[in-house]
Amino acid sequence: METFYDVIRRQGVTRRSFTKFCSLTAASLGLGSTAAVKMAHALETNPRIPVIWMHGLECTCCSESFIRSAHPLAKDVVLSMISLDYDDTIMAAAGHQAEAILEETKEKYKGKYILAVEGNPPLNEGGMFCIDGGKPFVEKLKWMAEDAMAIIAWGACASWGCVQAAKPNPTQATPIDKVIKDKPIIKVPGCPPIAEVMTGVVTYVTTFGRLPELDRQGRPKMFYSQRIHDKCYRRPHFDAGQFVEEWDDEAARKGHCLYKMGCKGPTTYNACSTVRWNGGVSFPIQSGHGCIGCSEEDFWDKGSFYDRLTKIQQFGIEHNADEVGLAAAAVVGGAVAVHAGVTAVKRITTKHDG
């Protein structure tokens, strides 16, 4: 059987580079050096895992994000780490030659393939708001889920429903865990998820041969356990009460906090402020726009993206950002005091208004 290691060796990757890759990958997953050794062993002995990537109602932003991955490169994932046997966006085959691959995979790799789902099934109109091979997509999805080893829900669509499920959800677009109940599902939310988070999840599974540890909502803890706000480089300005008040004002030019412009960083669990986007080039806040919370459930229905989050308990009961800002402006030492108070507070809650 073909192994990952065989393939990359034949592709001219040296033993040294391979070991380095394992160490870097382990490090990027926050794992120690023993993990790198285990990873190397797994890659040397496991065959490439077949992956079936299906598309329901979606916009293909997840596929587009996936191919942006800088480490590992999408090319290397597809050619060396997995066997992407079905993905209607890039596969050579079409029509019945494409359908035949699904049948073959179910039979030949029963219980051994990963089903990756981008988008979601609509349930209204007998499922015919999304037709695939003349039939409702939901049927094809359930059929392929039957024999899958594990399922990855790519992005906000598969995880939560996303834009087509925003009120009033006319097609009854439904997250996949509502129609597939008997399989482990890894939710990788975001619109889209960060490229390196996507490839990080895939390589975790292929290298460790197990699913990453998930939180209560089914998201990998390694990427979704902290808020954007927790690691935001503009956080000191929040703590100091220095806020952008209007687009392109002096504070915007100085890179102050975007909380008052509607930033949802304080309530959004994702890796944007640490991993960043497109090989670490930037992330929304760095480029001047607040986080819109795209990895959170129902983020489309939590009011305008420019509405300020209310009821953040960060400033204590009596204070809000305006008052903190005024205090900070009036008394230089005030900022320090506020900062100390802020960091002591553990929880942030949101009130969904509007």
Place this chain on the structure above:
Amino acid sequence: MGIQTPNGFNLDNSGKRIVVDPVTRIEGHLRVEVNVDKNNVIRNAVSTGTMWRGIEVILKGRDPRDAWAFTQRICGVCTGTHALTSVRAVENALGITIPENANSIRNMMQLALQVHDHLVHFYHLHALDWVDVVSALSADPKATSALAQSISDWPLSSPGYFKDLQIRLKKFVESGQLGPFKNGYWGHAAYKLPPEANLMAVAHYLEALDFQKEIVKVQTIFGGKNPHPNWLVGGVPCAINVDGTGAVGAINMERLNLVTSIIEQSIEFVEKVYVPDVLAIGSFYKDWLYGGGLSGKNVMGYGDIPEHANDYSAANLGLPRGVILNGNLKEIFPVDHTDPEQIQEFVTHSWYKYPDESKGLHPWDGITEPNYKLGPAAKGTPTNIQELDEAGKYSWIKAPRWRGNAVEVGPLARYIVGYAQGKPEFKEPTDEFLKKLGVPVTALFSTLGRTAARALEAQWAVRKMEHFQNKLIANIKAGDTATANVDKWKPEAWPKEAKGVGFTEAPRGALAHWIKVKDGKIENYQCVVPTTWNGSPRDPKGNIGAFEASLMDTPLADPQKPLEILRTIHSFDPCLACSTHVMSEDGQEMTKVTVR
């Protein structure tokens, strides 16, 4: 028995029916059915959009300043273009102007998308219609190197480079796990490239996959992420601060240098790899000039890339605007999005209901009530379609028409309009390309012409990006660092009622959004998108759309492996998530339709 369509095609559905579903290597879900005669020539073509999402109804009652984020999710492949169209529609409705820097930045983001989308389309969605991956295994690496060096001075072209690649490819194929190349039509008679050209193309397929992620960084720098960067009504969200306190948190010298570097790399890749490849591949297919369809008859461009901010007149737009009918390049009609007689959508053959389906409706007054039912001659059941009946309703795509005419949109349409206008930046590269291939100008009206126009446009777009980067820097140098106009940011500054339209040229063609705002909320929102034009079903008069027209009279070498169908449909770069999202503008409750 044949039926003559008003737009000049002779349809005959008496021959054998061939179904392709799913059509892969596109965005979204598409089905194609054709009838072939006894010589396996296509005599009838039916294209069906097979998905529907309903984003406009979801927009009703929301804040117009949020609309860009919703509409951007119509498509993650042409990411950004719907958002740009949306902020333009809102600004048009509310009378909001944007600073000159915002115009330059928006143009660069849009052009970066254009270049990225065209490149990925050619190599990753379209190339396998021309390139036989398995044939590359029998190439001579030395001859491949000679071929590569004869068409370009791109450095990755040594015999050793191609030999290494070939060894890797061979072992990949021998592994038995073919991944995305599994069940392709390898060895098909319609593949015309020699093994060496195939090997070169496979090398560039992989190089382009690595490189594409660099181009989009222009969107990341200004918009924070890609796919789906951030936009702003009234300008752009990123502030400029080149040398003051806090410049590290804004567009500063380092960010500008990064943009410049990406543009330079993109110019190099497009000019040394993409354009030469299309020319080289084209030289082996210049006798296969099928697929013209509507392109030699009716084409349309809205125009885009405004030189100066806030002026959307044709004279200020880099990409050409206008309509050509019946192949008459001497007359170019102006387009008016606000004229109720010009752009109308029909639903006679779409799964929607109108009170009077013989008439079309302008997007400001559109109705979209789903009505899923198959025609009487359809085979199978409503949830297990074997064959569609094109005499009845058969698609989730509506049929938009310009003054009743089906038109083609996209890079080829833009180049034909630009060529007809005699604009040198479109005419000269086109003439040069045709001359190199040794084919007449009529060769443009083909599948190959569509693919060539896209490559030429990518080249135009990288150079235009460079232009706007220089313009942005010059403007900053002159002391203007404004990126947003907040005069009418707050709803209190808006009229009680307003309506507007915004348009762009998406990579796939002419795109427009129509909005009505009332009491600070969206009252109505309608999008008519490129693949709605190109992938449209028949209209009440029986005119066929661009996809269907393009397939007509094409011979298939092997009807069981309809490579030629994929090749021609792919040449439009279909985007089905874009084309089929329309939903009730009246907000009627979407009751479940019983299918009989």
